[in-house]
Amino acid sequence: MEGFRLWPGALDAEAQSQLVQAVFGALGTAPLYRPxxxxxxxxxxxxxxLGPLGWVSDRGGYRYQPTHPVTGQAWPAIPQMLLDLWAATVGGKRAPDACLVNLYRDGAKMGLHQDRDEADLTAPVLSISLGDAAQFRIADGEGRTRTLRLTSGDVCALTGSARLARHGIDRVLEGSSRLIPGGGRLNLTLRIAR
DNA sequence: CAGTACCA
DNA sequence: TGCA
Known part of the structure; x- marks a missing residue:
């Protein structure tokens, strides 16, 4: 499907553990919560x-905002590793200003949806998979879907004609990796929100 | 100004 | 984000 790009194993074991360490460190000031x-x-x-803007959802709808909805504090910075990864994969003039952190544990999944809360819907979305593998599903323009397995260290992007593709996580293969403390799948999604 | 990444 |  045009515009969906996958870099299997883009991150080696060392890069993966550095990233997990950086993100879990940041979660000390921006704790995980369940929206x-x-x-x-x-x-x-x-x-x-992480970053100047964070994606949030509540009864008020979906939006990007500069502060954590529970603590009211600014989100921590996006680690340089991730900015470098963005530059090395999708590149472009602008750096991402938002990094959504999703932790999948205990049967968590994500229904099919579109990423469409960004000001510029032509800017790419970059996704990094860490920890347990997962079944990822993405739809084409006709609504036909295809499923692929994303494993720890894989990086993929929604660009061009796939930018608005509906996609989601059907299931996580629990226990397939030991990377994440406490287990599960950690997904990082870099975007240009504004 | 209708719906929402939820649920079936 | 209140649904008028």
């Missing part, structure tokens, strides 16, 4: 953010 959909139902994933 609600606008309809008031809880997400199964736990979320936090």
């Amino acid at each position: 609600q959909t606008p309809g008031g139902r809880p997400f199964s994933v736990q979320m936090s953010n």
Whole structure:
């Protein structure tokens, strides 16, 4: 599918553990929390953010905001490693200003959705998979979907015609990796929100 | 100004 | 984000 780009194993074991360490360190000041959909139902994933802007959802809808909805504090910085990874993969003039952190544990999943809360819907979205492998599903323009397995260290991007593709995580293969303290799958999504 | 990454 |  045009515009969906995958870099299998882009991150080696050392880079993966450095990244997990950096993100878990940042979660000390921006703790994971469980948001609600606008309809008031809880997400199964736990979320936090890094960077000037973070994606949040609550009864007020979806949006990007500069502060953590529970603590009121600014989100921690995006680690340089991730900015470098963005430059090395999707590149472009602008650096990402938002990094959504999603932790999948205990059967957490993510229904099919579009990323469309960004000001410029032509700027790429870059996703980094860490920890347990997962079944990722992405739809084409006709609504046909294809499933692929994302494993720890894989990096993928939604660009061009796939930028607005519906996608989601059907299931996580629990226990398939020992990378994440406490287990699970950690997904980092870099975006240009504004 | 309708719906939302939730749920079936 | 209040649903008028």
